[in-house]
Amino acid sequence: MHIEVDQSGKIEQLDRDTVIAFSNDYQYSIFIPRKVKQEFYRLYRVRIKHLRYKLFVIGIYYCLRDYFRLNELILIDCEYSGKENLIKSLLLNLFRKYHLINPKIIHFGTIGKRSNAHAAAIDVFRExxxxxxxxxxKDIENLL
Known part of the structure; x- marks a missing residue:
């Protein structure tokens, strides 16, 4: 079994909400309101390098933190082509603070529209x- 992670509404689109969802034998989604993203960017855009990727990773962390199993493969949809190594590094750093995690379980690929993770994300995004x-x-700041 593996976990698929998908996003609806890009993090950097500050006029839209963002949803990050995962699916395996269970589905879970987190919602990042546009107002929270706008405030986060306003407060931290000068101080934090790679702001959009950091927020994306924080969203993934909150989505997975209670549900991933130690050696379960995590497949993240390629939302930011060419930035997979940065995203993986940020995600590993975050998980290592609170969990044991094997770096070999995190992969990037195309999830596709037929994925349950995509369905969960788009359903929440469309309300x-x-x-x-x-x-x-405050949730975001707790992980900075």
Whole structure:
């Protein structure tokens, strides 16, 4: 079994909400309101390098933190082509603070529209389903 992770609404699009969802035998989604993203960018754009990737990784962390199994493959949809190594590094650093994680389990690839992770993300993005968790600025700041 593996976990698939997908995003609807790009992190850097500050006029849109963002949803990050995963699916394996379970589905879970987190919602990042546009106002939270706008405030985060306003406060930290000068101080934090790679801001969009950091927020993307924080979203993935909150999505997976209670559900990933130690050696379960994590497949993240290629949202930011060419930045996979940076995203993997940021994600590993975050997970290592709170969990043991094997770097070999994190992979990037095309999830596709038929994925349950895509369906979960797009349903929340289109407001057809409620998210499991809504990220606040405080939640984000706790992981900086």
């Amino acid at each position: 057809n389903r409620k998210p499991n968790f809504t990220l606040s600025l």
